[in-house]
Amino acid sequence: MAVLYVLKVDEFKPLLDYAEAAEDLSISNHGAYQKIKTDGVLIIPRVATGLDPAIWFGALVGGFEGAIEEFSEDTLRIV
Amino acid sequence: MSDHQPVLHGVHHTAFPTWKPKETVEFYRDTLGLPVLHAITAKGWGRDEHPDFLHFFFDAGNGAAIAFFYYIGTEPLEEPAGPRGYLGMARHTSWRVETEAELKEWRERLVAKGVTISEEIQHEVIKSLYFRDPNGYPLEISLTTRELGEADAMDASLTLDAMIETFVDGDAPETKTIEDMWRLKGEKVRELI
Numbered sequence: 001m002a003v004l005y006v007l008k009v010d011e012f013k014p015l016l017d018y019a020e021a022a023e024d025l026s027i028s029n030h031g032a033y034q035k036i037k038t039d040g041v042l043i044i045p046r047v048a049t050g051l052d053p054a055i056w057f058g059a060l061v062g063g064f065e066g067a068i069e070e071f072s073e074d075t076l077r078i079v
Numbered sequence: 080m081s082d083h084q085p086v087l088h089g090v091h092h093t094a095f096p097t098w099k100p101k102e103t104v105e106f107y108r109d110t111l112g113l114p115v116l117h118a119i120t121a122k123g124w125g126r127d128e129h130p131d132f133l134h135f136f137f138d139a140g141n142g143a144a145i146a147f148f149y150y151i152g153t154e155p156l157e158e159p160a161g162p163r164g165y166l167g168m169a170r171h172t173s174w175r176v177e178t179e180a181e182l183k184e185w186r187e188r189l190v191a192k193g194v195t196i197s198e199e200i201q202h203e204v205i206k207s208l209y210f211r212d213p214n215g216y217p218l219e220i221s222l223t224t225r226e227l228g229e230a231d232a233m234d235a236s237l238t239l240d241a242m243i244e245t246f247v248d249g250d251a252p253e254t255k256t257i258e259d260m261w262r263l264k265g266e267k268v269r270e271l272i
Binding site (some may be wrong): 003005010055 | 201225230231267
């Protein structure tokens, strides 16, 4: 299981939009945060979110559960 | 002792040493066009061989100034701004503009004056231009793209707690990485929600 917590602010909305559309990710609402969760591997491709690197590389500020297998300019992969 | 919280009203001035007094005046006064506000000239104070000096101020708007000390006859620091790269960029001055049009005007002015500027970078809550003064000091002009709110402050407090617990107060802090901090932050958020 992998979880990503995302503060509900404009700059991270593209992450939430991506997660909402992704079949293998579930998204739930918790006050100031949204929780992106998967029973498998949490994979987010940067280009698909539309985020530029400056914000992309700050996108884990809300914290996560699991282990980061990759966090590159292309891909976030949490297992 | 009172618990009363005193207030601050923004920046009065920040100050930096310069060994390029002419280039500094020309850059801030002429290239950037910041009005000269004040110049102090003083005899050294006799303490620690404190040199004679000038201290001069340029208007950065809204009551804020950027100021320089020119210590006469002293040996310049080789790299007053620090080494190039992220360390040298860390200690910088960022000025505020209020509109996209103002940011565009600065970009056009700096280009017209031959100043090397960065691409505009959209950060979380500001969009910025970066450049350097003749001393190598990093400067930034920023447009706020989103006002900060209570959620930002709450989240920032959790982040700072996670930072201190991970890199200072926790077990073996020297072995810790940003991944450890993000995982601890996740625990804090999970407890909160």
